[in-house]
Amino acid sequence: MAALFINVEVDPALAKDAAAVKKLVEVCPVNIFAEADLGLLAIVEKNLDECTLCELCLQAAPAGAVRVKKLYGDREVLVRTD
Amino acid sequence: MRFYEYESKQLFGRYGIPLPTGSKVAHSAAEAEAVAKEINGPAVLKSQVLTGGRMKAGGVLFADTPGQAAEAATKILALTINGHAPRGVLVEGRAPVKQEYYIGVTWDGFARKPVMICSDMGGIDIEEVAETHPEHIAKRHFSTLLPFSDYMAKELIAQLAIGGAELNQLSRIAAALARVFIAHGLTLAEINPLARLEDGRFVCLDGHVDMEDDARDSQKAILKALGIAPEEKRQARPPTQFEIDGAAVDAADHRGVAGNVVEFDGDLGLVIGAGGGSLTLFDAIRKHGGRPANYCEIGGNPSVTKACELTKLILRKPGVKKIAVMMNVVSNTRVDIVARGVIKGVIESGHKPADKIAIFRIPGSWETEGFKILQHYGVEYCDRTVSMYEAAGRAVAKMQDA
Ligand code: SF4
Numbered sequence: 001m002a003a004l005f006i007n008v009e010v011d012p013a014l015a016k017d018a019a020a021v022k023k024l025v026e027v028c029p030v031n032i033f034a035e036a037d038l039g040l041l042a043i044v045e046k047n048l049d050e051c052t053l054c055e056l057c058l059q060a061a062p063a064g065a066v067r068v069k070k071l072y073g074d075r076e077v078l079v080r081t082d
Numbered sequence: 083m084r085f086y087e088y089e090s091k092q093l094f095g096r097y098g099i100p101l102p103t104g105s106k107v108a109h110s111a112a113e114a115e116a117v118a119k120e121i122n123g124p125a126v127l128k129s130q131v132l133t134g135g136r137m138k139a140g141g142v143l144f145a146d147t148p149g150q151a152a153e154a155a156t157k158i159l160a161l162t163i164n165g166h167a168p169r170g171v172l173v174e175g176r177a178p179v180k181q182e183y184y185i186g187v188t189w190d191g192f193a194r195k196p197v198m199i200c201s202d203m204g205g206i207d208i209e210e211v212a213e214t215h216p217e218h219i220a221k222r223h224f225s226t227l228l229p230f231s232d233y234m235a236k237e238l239i240a241q242l243a244i245g246g247a248e249l250n251q252l253s254r255i256a257a258a259l260a261r262v263f264i265a266h267g268l269t270l271a272e273i274n275p276l277a278r279l280e281d282g283r284f285v286c287l288d289g290h291v292d293m294e295d296d297a298r299d300s301q302k303a304i305l306k307a308l309g310i311a312p313e314e315k316r317q318a319r320p321p322t323q324f325e326i327d328g329a330a331v332d333a334a335d336h337r338g339v340a341g342n343v344v345e346f347d348g349d350l351g352l353v354i355g356a357g358g359g360s361l362t363l364f365d366a367i368r369k370h371g372g373r374p375a376n377y378c379e380i381g382g383n384p385s386v387t388k389a390c391e392l393t394k395l396i397l398r399k400p401g402v403k404k405i406a407v408m409m410n411v412v413s414n415t416r417v418d419i420v421a422r423g424v425i426k427g428v429i430e431s432g433h434k435p436a437d438k439i440a441i442f443r444i445p446g447s448w449e450t451e452g453f454k455i456l457q458h459y460g461v462e463y464c465d466r467t468v469s470m471y472e473a474a475g476r477a478v479a480k481m482q483d484a
Contacts, residue, residue, distance in 0.1 A: 004426055004429065074454075
């Protein structure tokens with residue numbers, strides 16, 4: 001079943017950056033990011049709804065490269081802008 | 083945690099409470115025959131099960147010879163009583179009884195002290211005696227901080243107009259029972275019946291012991307001495323499939339608690355926080371005329387998946403029409419995470435959250451976020467300005483048109 005509450009988007013360029021991928025995998029407390037073949041980023045769909053909105057992924061990536069989207073209420077998007 | 087009769091008696095024996103001759107547990111016909119030989123007289127053989135109704139079910143048999151004891155043991159060991167297979171068969175000497183008494187020590191939650199109860203009408207249910215012959219009951223509270231003296235027991239038993247040697251012997255046994263109770267963190271220590279034999283001796287014919295679960299750690303030594311393994315749970319009844327499945331939900335994910343359930347036969351499924359709050363909510367549901375389908379513990383920040391799986395389990399239970407999600411104010415559990423889990427569980431079960439969730443009342447961390455989710459799905463929710471009692475009432479009211 002698709003995620004009901006949270007979606008996470010990552011810029012395609014960042015998803016190919018092996019070092020950045022490693023960092024995202026490391027910081028997310030609920031394993032939403034995984035390292036696929038050739039160091040590419042994979043989003044673990046079944047874990048999306050576990051997102052704790054901790055924003056660690058936003059801080060671990062360049063501003064604007066990761067967006068955490070709420071799929072309820074006013075559909076707020078968490079994104080780093082600085 | 084309940085003790086088998088033979089364990090209760092072994093514990094009592096350590097405090098000088100007199101037991102019938104023999105009083106050993108056998109696990110085979112040959113062992114029973116050997117104990118009967120030691121007794122060298124009439125014997126009684128009793129199935130060791132943690133359930134009542136042994137006599138009626140054929141779990142208590144008498145034997146005049148060791149051969150008969152072996153036969154009786156074979157029958158008892160093959161007999162399942164109320165779904166309980168026997169742990170063994172207790173073999174004891176049988177002697178003519180002149181009178182039966184009752185002595186029990188239990189915890190009085192209202193007085194917050196142990197209470198000792200004595201009666202000269204033993205062998206029957208003490209609650210029945212209290213109702214039909216209250217003049218045959220004496221009781222007194224005592225402190226767990228001060229030593230229990232024989233004199234305190236004597237004062238109590240004297241209220242039943244018992245005197246002389248009988249009073250002395252009974253007082254010693256009653257005082258010993260109080261000491262067992264205090265020393266081992268018990269919630270019940272009971273001898274029923276305590277028999278006065280025709281030769282004047284007193285013996286404990288049957289005994290019950292319940293130990294507070296939280297005392298197991300401090301009582302490791304005695305539990306080991308009695309052969310009770312740390313992993314033995316000893317619940318009052320075997321867990322139901324629903325409870326086993328709940329434990330599996332809890333065990334599948336280390337995050338928080340969700341799945342510690344107890345099954346009831348009502349139609350309102352409960353997802354309620356652990357501890358006093360959940361007891362209060364459970365009582366409030368009942369007070370409003372609701373029928374809980376289960377008791378449940380959820381807390382410590384369970385994952386969305388765990389809350390979801392618990393919800394699905396409760397909704398799968400036959401007869402459950404709606405669920406109520408309620409807690410006292412929480413700081414260690416995120417409201418939004420529980421809201422996500424419960425809504426997901428309802429949707430994955432093929433229902434609409436607004437139809438299936440009678441009320442959601444979890445005030446606490448991240449409640450604003452949680453309320454956004456609930457609002458999105460049209461679920462009725464309330465914050466801490468609505469009491470747990472009122473929230474329970476709203477849930478029960480919704481059951482009328484379920
Ligand atoms: S906000 Fe936290 S939990 Fe959510 S995806 Fe980012 S790191 Fe993971």
